[in-house]
Amino acid sequence: MNATAARRHEVLVLGAGYAGLSATIQLAARTRKRGHLRVTLVNPYETFTERLRLHMTATGQETAAMSIPELLDGTGAVLVRGWVTAVDPGARTVRIDDDRVLRYDTLVYGLGSAADTAAVPGVEDHAYTLDGPEDAALLADRLAGLGGGSVVVGGSGLTGVEAAAEIAERYPELRVELLGRREPGADMHPKAKAHLDAALARLGVRVRAGVEVAKVLPHGVELADGSTVQAAAVLWTSGTRVPPLAAAAGLTVDERGRVVTDSALRSVSHPDVYAVGDAAAIRQGYGVMHGTCQGGMPTGVHAALSILRVVAGKEPRPFRFGYYHTPVSLGRNDAVVQFTRPDDGPRRIVLTGRRAAKYKETVSAAPWATFARMKKLPASGAFWPHGGRYTRTRSTK
Structure with a gap:
């Protein structure tokens, strides 16, 4: 290992959902020419799961295949395929299902959520x-x-x-x-x-x-x-749950097993661990955020910016997010879009019918173009996530 590699700060991102991929691409895009930070993404699959389209998959409709290695190509970020089986915050290691052990200096925990299949028998x-x-x-x-x-x-x-x-x-x-x-x-x-x-x-x-x-x-x-x-x-489709890995690792979690974070999205018990997306209990002025793509992508972006500030010897800035809309598809050519206040309460502005279906397709259900734009960011670029009000850190310098 050369001297440059030995000095690299190792960031390990768990989960290639909306939040985890956003964190990975932001970090890689902003540091690819500097070489002082290495980003490794851990995910079981090489294909991105666009969860907002799974109801289409469930009815036999074809959806676009999205290759994570292709997206990461040229960024310097590395994909490691595997299921996470254990996290050891004390040793700063993660074990995956083939018994490999991966070391980190900073961890981004974005393992998401799944349907709660345990609450109701059968x-x-x-x-x-x-x-x-x-x-x-x-x-x-x-x-x-x-x-x-x-x-x-x-x-x-x-x-x-x-x-x-x-x-x-x-x-x-x-x-x-x-x-x-x-x-x-x-x-x-x-x-x-x-x-x-x-x-x-x-x-x-x-x-x-x-x-x-x-x-x-x-x-x-x-x-x-x-x-x-x-x-x-x-x-x-009733209720969700998160993997028990965070609780088993000794991270402070809420009653649903989500990692409790501070204002910069760091674990309140282990500040070298950031939690994003559905895996995190992120408190805002209106309460704890609920899991959506709308909120998940900005959490990944902000975690990346916070990590870069800390690595540079600066204090991270607080995460501030407000909801903007709730788009709901009603088949292929119909939808309703409820525009909201930042606390997710409904406003009087509503889109319906084909206009709403087109809006949802454009804004909510096509993240790949957004990821591609992130990939091309300069080191000091800003990011405007789709469908949310996010107070951004404009520069990491």
């Missing part, structure tokens, strides 16, 4: 999820082979709404039932909710709000009142 064994392309492909195979019958979508949040609409549009011969404790779009402005309700009705989706699934069965679900709903397939 979900793990009998329900499909949209956690990744393999899970979505399994559901796609099932739906394609049904030819009729009923599909239950458990969870009336926005993921459930998008999935129910997509399935109903793609397979009109299927009866789709959307079950949840709350009305779909309950937090939206009445105009946005009215459009959402009308779209689901047009597609033939039967909405049952105010119900709770007590158990998922091999051929349907059992509700809390003891009644059952028969289904040839059950898709579970």
Whole structure:
């Protein structure tokens, strides 16, 4: 190892989701000509999972393949394929599933979240999820082979709404039932909710709000009142959970297992660990951020900028983020976009129909162009993430 390599500050990024990739590309783009910092990204796959399109994959639609090695080409960042099995903050090491041990000076923890399949009995064994392309492909195979019958979508949040609409549009011969404790779009402005309700009705989706699934069965679900709903397939979208790795490592976590951060996105217990995206409990003036691409990418950007400031001997600046919109697809040619206040409360401004579908496609569901622009940033460049209000550090010098 030469003297330059020996002096390099090793940054290890766990997870190539929206937040982890943003952190990796920002760091690599801003330091590729300096050589004082090396960035290693750990992820099980070489292809980026565009989670906002998994409901399309689940209905047999082709989506673009996005190669992480191609994106990182020329940046100096290295991709290591593997599943993270343990983090040791004391030794500053990470172990992956082939027993390799990777050392770091600074860690970016961005392992994200998955559907909560443990809270309700039977979900793990009998329900499909949209956690990744393999899970979505399994559901796609099932739906394609049904030819009729009923599909239950458990969870009336926005993921459930998008999935129910997509399935109903793609397979009109299927009866789709959307079950949840709350009305779909309950937090939206009445105009946005009215459009959402009308779209689901047009597609033939039967909405049952105010119900709770007590158990998922091999051929349907059992509700809390003891009644059952028969289904040839059950898709579970209700609730999320994060991997237990952070808690097992001794990092301070919240009640959901997310890493608790300070204002610069550092772990409050281990300041050489930054947490981003769904894996982090990031408190703002309006409360703790919830997981979205809209907020995840800016957390990755800010973690990168904070790391560069610390490496340069400066104090990191606080992260400030406000929400801007909630785009919801309702099939391929319909959508609703609810514009929001920074605290995610609904404003009166709403887009609907084809205009909203085009807006969502352009702004929310195409991150690759944004990643490519990040890759070309000069060392002191600024980044404007899609769909959010983010107070940026304008220079690392």
